[in-house]
Amino acid sequence: MATLTTPISEATIRALKVGDEVHITGTLYTGRDAVHKYLHEGGQLPPEVKLDGGILYHCGPVMLKQDDGTWKCTAAGPTTSIREEPYQAQVIGDFGLRGVIGKGGMGEKTLAGCKEHGCVYLHAIGGAAQVLAECVTRVKGVYLLEEFGSPEAIWELEVVNFPAVVTMDSHGNSLHREVLAASQAELAKRL
Amino acid sequence: MSALLESLIELIRRTSAELPDDVNAALVRSLEQEKKGTIAESALKIIERNIELAKRKSQPLCQDTGSVIFYVECPLGLDQITFEETAREAVKQATKRGYLRQNSVDSVTGKNDGTNTGPGAPVVHFHQHRSAETHVRLILKGGGCENVGAQYSLPAEKLHANRDLDGCRKVILDAVLQAQGKGCGPGILGVCIGGDRATGYEFSKQQFLRKLGDRNPDATLDALEQDILKTANELGIGPMGFGGKTTLLGVKICAANRVPASFFVSVSYMCWAYRRQGLTLNSDSSIAGWLY
Numbered sequence A: 001m002a003t004l005t006t007p008i009s010e011a012t013i014r015a016l017k018v019g020d021e022v023h024i025t026g027t028l029y030t031g032r033d034a035v036h037k038y039l040h041e042g043g044q045l046p047p048e049v050k051l052d053g054g055i056l057y058h059c060g061p062v063m064l065k066q067d068d069g070t071w072k073c074t075a076a077g078p079t080t081s082i083r084e085e086p087y088q089a090q091v092i093g094d095f096g097l098r099g100v101i102g103k104g105g106m107g108e109k110t111l112a113g114c115k116e117h118g119c120v121y122l123h124a125i126g127g128a129a130q131v132l133a134e135c136v137t138r139v140k141g142v143y144l145l146e147e148f149g150s151p152e153a154i155w156e157l158e159v160v161n162f163p164a165v166v167t168m169d170s171h172g173n174s175l176h177r178e179v180l181a182a183s184q185a186e187l188a189k190r191l
Numbered sequence B: 001m002s003a004l005l006e007s008l009i010e011l012i013r014r015t016s017a018e019l020p021d022d023v024n025a026a027l028v029r030s031l032e033q034e035k036k037g038t039i040a041e042s043a044l045k046i047i048e049r050n051i052e053l054a055k056r057k058s059q060p061l062c063q064d065t066g067s068v069i070f071y072v073e074c075p076l077g078l079d080q081i082t083f084e085e086t087a088r089e090a091v092k093q094a095t096k097r098g099y100l101r102q103n104s105v106d107s108v109t110g111k112n113d114g115t116n117t118g119p120g121a122p123v124v125h126f127h128q129h130r131s132a133e134t135h136v137r138l139i140l141k142g143g144g145c146e147n148v149g150a151q152y153s154l155p156a157e158k159l160h161a162n163r164d165l166d167g168c169r170k171v172i173l174d175a176v177l178q179a180q181g182k183g184c185g186p187g188i189l190g191v192c193i194g195g196d197r198a199t200g201y202e203f204s205k206q207q208f209l210r211k212l213g214d215r216n217p218d219a220t221l222d223a224l225e226q227d228i229l230k231t232a233n234e235l236g237i238g239p240m241g242f243g244g245k246t247t248l249l250g251v252k253i254c255a256a257n258r259v260p261a262s263f264f265v266s267v268s269y270m271c272w273a274y275r276r277q278g279l280t281l282n283s284d285s286s287i288a289g290w291l292y
Ligand code: SF4
Pocket: A077, A126, A127, A128, B062, B063, B064, B065, B066, B141, B142, B143, B144, B145, B146, B183, B184, B271, B272, B273
């Protein structure tokens, strides 16, 4: 199994193909609906957020503030990605993302963006909130918390061996497209 | 704190953190069936680990703790008003304790007051019976899987589905195909053939109260359940839609009368994080036993 350590080079990403399992170690930034809309409309990122060569995670984590003021992540499963389809390809290109993590897969526009800019879609296990929260070793920071609220803010997470599967690669292949077509054909035989 | 309040909070905790035995067993079986070394197998292994961790830490299995739906079977004379008020309070307390995520949003203003209560939240269904016992069942229904539910009106021309059992079979399998892995499969289908638009979905959800291993007492519906389960698992959609042998863990179908002009087939989809539990209350409202 490949380990991806952020920041990730284009060559590393281009070597990945659909069906590869990976473990991610380094930094993930969360971003979901509000962040994508904000970036799409030209919103500026705080200087601490370094998306170049990085990974964006479609996730609204459950965070608890500790007595010493630090944050603890108690649940961190993926949310449905397809809602970001209108924005994702542009965000990948504008910010130099090498990976997007979520669940359910994304569409043709994002697939084309992955191919053009050298990025992959990584599918995390939906519902595995506890396993994935255990991979978060530290909450390094939070940005746009006031503006967007906790689930929608950008959380900077330090992760170790975060498991995911490449379901859309940078060569135009999508496991979601493949499985849909194959299952459609199988169903047709059984009707 | 009243005994009823305490019992209901414990019901919520246990439902959120622990999968019922029948669901666990079905997941273990599906893990054995998946080919070794596939991503389907890996996905199920992570799911297994998640189930174990959530139980041990008494933390929500999934961060989407879903819509909170109570089903109460009660003797004649139970004070339903007090019961419902207590259920709402239990939801608030369970949210404070972190058994439920702050998960309920005002649909007009978009505000989330963090209590998980409001119009239609939680839902409490009462059903009187002649026994002296009170059974309280709870389902936490996640949003991702709710979004892939579907209601068909027969005839459905595009699917060549007529107003007969074969037509029902076609649309139910279409729902499985459309869902792919988006409802966090392997999933469980609850289906209602007939009814109106509201009762169709209502009854389809009630099918989730059945145990996975039970058999439908109606031979025709039983045959349809077995057929859909087998066929769906031949489609190769697999856990999370990664491809593989386990697309569904179970199919439960009921029928309700319809008016001649309508023929609905309502399909609800439950994710692998099938949070359903129930208890029987003692006369002092403490917990007498668990139903699943
Ligand atoms: S569909 Fe179920 S397992 Fe998936 S995120 Fe929603 S509640 Fe969790």
